Amino acid sequence: xxxxxxxxxxxxxxxxxxxxxxxxxxxxxxxxxxxxxxxxxxxxxxxxxxxxxxxxxxxxxxxxxxxxxxxxxxxxxxxxxxxxxxxxxxxxxxxxxxxxxxxxxxxxxxxxxxxxxxxxxxxxxxxxxxxxxxxxxxxxxxxxxxxxxxxxxxxxxxxxxxxxxxxxxxxxxxxxxxxxxxxxxxxxxxxxxxxxxxxxxxxxxxxxxxxxxxxxxxxxxxxxxxxxxxxxxxxxxxxxxxxxxxxxxxxxxxxxxxxxxxxxxxxxxxxxxxxxxxxxxxxxxx
Amino acid sequence: xxxxxxxxxxxxxxxxxxxxxxxxxxxxxxxxxxxxxxxxxxxxxxxxxxxxxxxxxxxxxxxxxxxxxxxxxxxxxxxxxxxxxxxxxxxxxxxxxxxxxxxxxxxxxxxxxxxxxxxxxxxxxxxxxxxxxxxxxxxxxxxxxxxxxxxxxxxxxxxxxxxxxxxxxxxxxxxxxxxxxxxxxxxxxxxxxxxxxxxxxxxxxxxxxxxxxxxxxxxxxxxxxxxxxxxxxxxxxxxxxxxxxxxxxxxxxxxxxxxxxxxxxxxxxxxxxxxxxxxxxxxxxx
Numbered sequence: 310x311x312x313x314x315x316x317x318x319x320x321x322x323x324x325x326x327x328x329x330x331x332x333x334x335x336x337x338x339x340x341x342x343x344x345x346x347x348x349x350x351x352x353x354x355x356x357x358x359x360x361x362x363x364x365x366x367x368x369x370x371x372x373x374x375x376x377x378x379x380x381x382x383x384x385x386x387x388x389x390x391x392x393x394x395x396x397x398x399x400x401x402x403x404x405x406x407x408x409x410x411x412x413x414x415x416x417x418x419x420x421x422x423x424x425x426x427x428x429x430x431x432x433x434x435x436x437x438x439x440x441x442x443x444x445x446x447x448x449x450x451x452x453x454x455x456x457x458x459x460x461x462x463x464x465x466x467x468x469x470x471x472x473x474x475x476x477x478x479x480x481x482x483x484x485x486x487x488x489x490x491x492x493x494x495x496x497x498x499x500x501x502x503x504x505x506x507x508x509x510x511x512x513x514x515x516x517x518x519x520x521x522x523x524x525x526x527x528x529x530x531x532x533x534x535x536x537x538x539x540x541x542x543x544x545x546x547x548x549x550x551x552x553x554x555x556x557x558x559x560x561x562x563x564x565x566x567x568x569x570x571x572x573x574x575x576x577x578x579x580x581x582x583x584x585x586x587x588x589x590x591x592x593x594x595x
Numbered sequence: 596x597x598x599x600x601x602x603x604x605x606x607x608x609x610x611x612x613x614x615x616x617x618x619x620x621x622x623x624x625x626x627x628x629x630x631x632x633x634x635x636x637x638x639x640x641x642x643x644x645x646x647x648x649x650x651x652x653x654x655x656x657x658x659x660x661x662x663x664x665x666x667x668x669x670x671x672x673x674x675x676x677x678x679x680x681x682x683x684x685x686x687x688x689x690x691x692x693x694x695x696x697x698x699x700x701x702x703x704x705x706x707x708x709x710x711x712x713x714x715x716x717x718x719x720x721x722x723x724x725x726x727x728x729x730x731x732x733x734x735x736x737x738x739x740x741x742x743x744x745x746x747x748x749x750x751x752x753x754x755x756x757x758x759x760x761x762x763x764x765x766x767x768x769x770x771x772x773x774x775x776x777x778x779x780x781x782x783x784x785x786x787x788x789x790x791x792x793x794x795x796x797x798x799x800x801x802x803x804x805x806x807x808x809x810x811x812x813x814x815x816x817x818x819x820x821x822x823x824x825x826x827x828x829x830x831x832x833x834x835x836x837x838x839x840x841x842x843x844x845x846x847x848x849x850x851x852x853x854x855x856x857x858x859x860x861x862x863x864x865x866x867x868x869x870x871x872x873x874x875x876x877x878x879x880x881x
Contacts, residue, residue: 432719493793495782
C-alpha cells in the first residue's frame with residue numbers, strides 16, 4: 310500500500326509558511342491582493358473561483374473579482390483588463406480560462422504585467438520557466454506538483470521521471486521545473502508508441518493527460534511515486550484522476566488521490582505567488 | 596556501417612529552397628539582409644562570422660558586420676544595438692555570444708525586435724518555441740538538427756528520442772521542436788543516474804553535451820540514428836564531437852560526423868531565418 314500524498318497536508322504547510330510573510334507585509338502597510346477576472350459564469354470557473362477566494366481569505370489575502378458579461382466585446386474586455394493590470398493595489402491577476410469562444414486571450418497574455426502574472430500565462434514568464442529562471446511564475450498546477458513532491462520529501466535529483474501530457478498548463482512547464490531539480494525527464498503523449506513501457510520505467514510518474522483512469526496497474530512501476538494531475542468525470546458522473554487509483558495504490562510507494570490530491574494544492578500555490586508578488590512590489594515600488 | 600548524414604547535403608537542399616525565394620524578394624525590391632554584431636575579436640566569433648558571411652553571400656543575402664571594440668561600455672553597446680535593431684534595411688540580427696565578461700546580454704535579449712531575432716534569443720521567441728508556435732525563431736543549431744533529420748527522412752513521430760544536454764541553445768529548444776513532431780523525448784544531463792541506459796534506449800540519439808567523445812559504442816542502441824551536435828577539441832588539438840564516431844558508426848543506422856555534420860547546417864538555417872524574416876517584413880511593413 311502506497312503512502313497517500315494528501316493535498317491538504319501540502320496546502321497546510323504552505324499556508325503556515327505564508328502566515329508570517331502576510332503578517333510582515335501588513336505590518337508594512339501592504340495588503341496582498343489577488344484580482345480574479347471572470348467572463349460569464351461557467352460552473353467550472355465558479356467552482357475554481359470559490360476555492361481560490363476561500364484560500365486567499367484563510368491566508369489573509371484580499372480577493373477581488375471582476376465579473377464580466379459573457380457577451381462582452383474584445384475591446385471592452387481589454388479595457389477592463391488594463392484597469393486591473395494598472396491598479397497599484399492589485400499584486401496578482403488570475404484570468405479564468407478558457408474565455409468564451411468569441412474572445413481572444415492572446416492580447417491579454419501579451420498585456421499582463423509579468424510581475425502580476427501569478428498563473429504564468431505571459432510569454433515573459435513562459436520564457437523564464439523554460440530558462441530555469443526562478444523569478445518566473447510557473448502555472449500554479451505545475452508548481453503544485455512540485456510542492457507535493459517537496460512536502461513528501463521525494464528525491465528528484467537524478468530520478469527517471471515520466472510526464473504524461475505536454476500541455477502548456479502542466480506537462481511542459483512541469484517538465485522544466487523537474488529538469489531544474491535535475492530529474493531525467495521523459496515527456497509522453499498520445500503519439501508515444503509504448504506509453505505503458507514509458508510509465509513502467511519511471512521512478513516518478515506524473516499523469517497529466519486528461520484521460521480518466523488511463524494509468525492501469527500494469528503501467529505503474531513497482532514502488533513508483535505516482536502523482537495524478539487529472540481531473541475527469543467518469544461515466545457514472547464521479548470525479549476521478551488519470552490514474553486507476555484502486556489498481557495502482559498497491560504498487561506505488563507514494564500516490565496522490567483525486568480528489569484530495571494535487572488539485573487541493575493549486576490554490577495554495579496561487580496564494581504563495583500573490584504574496585511573492587506583493588513582496589516584490591514592496592521592495593520595487595512602481 | 597551507418598549512413599553518414601552529411602551537413603553539406605542538407606545545407607545544399609536548404610540553399611536550393613532559398614534561391615527562388617530570394618529571387619522573388621529581389622524582384623520586389625527587397626534585398627534580405629543579416630546584421631552581425633560582434634564585440635571584440637575572439638577567434639571563435641571570427642570563424643563563425645566567416646562561415647555566416649560566406650553562406651549569406653552564396654544565398655544572395657546581404658551581410659553587414661558591426662564590429663565593436665572589446666572594451667565598449669554597456670550603454671554604448673546598447674546604443675549601437677538599437678541602431679541596427681531599428682534599421683529598416685536589416686531583416687535579421689545575429690549577436691555573437693558570449694559577450695566579454697564585463698557586458699550583460701540580458702538587456703539586448705529584451706530589446707531585440709522578435710521578428711529580427713533570427714537566432715532565437717528574445718523571450719518572445721523562447722516562449723513561442725516552448726509553446727510549439729511555429730512563428731517563433733528557434734536557435735539555429737537546434738533547428739539544424741531538425742533539418743538534418745528531415746533531409747535524411749528520419750521519421751520522428753512516436754519515436755523514442757534521447758537528448759543529451761539541456762542548454763538553452765540546443766537541448767531545451769530542440770526537445771520542444773522534437774515534441775512538436777510528436778517524438779517521445781527524454782532529456783538527460785550530467786545528473787542523470789544512468790546515461791548509458793538512456794542513450795541505449797533511444798531510437799534517435801542527439802548528443803549536445805559538450806563532452807568530447809562521451810558517447811561510446813556501448814551507449815548506442817543498435818540501428819539508432821545518432822546526431823552529434825558537439826564541437827570539442829580533443830587532447831591532440833583535433834576537432835571532435837560528443838560521439839566516439841569510429842566506435843559508434845558500425846552500430847548506428849545513420850550518424851552525423853564532426854566536422855561536416857550539424858555544424859555545416861547551422862548557417863543555412865540562419866539564411867533561411869533571414870529570408871523568412873524579409874518575407875514577413877515585405878508583407879507587414881513597419
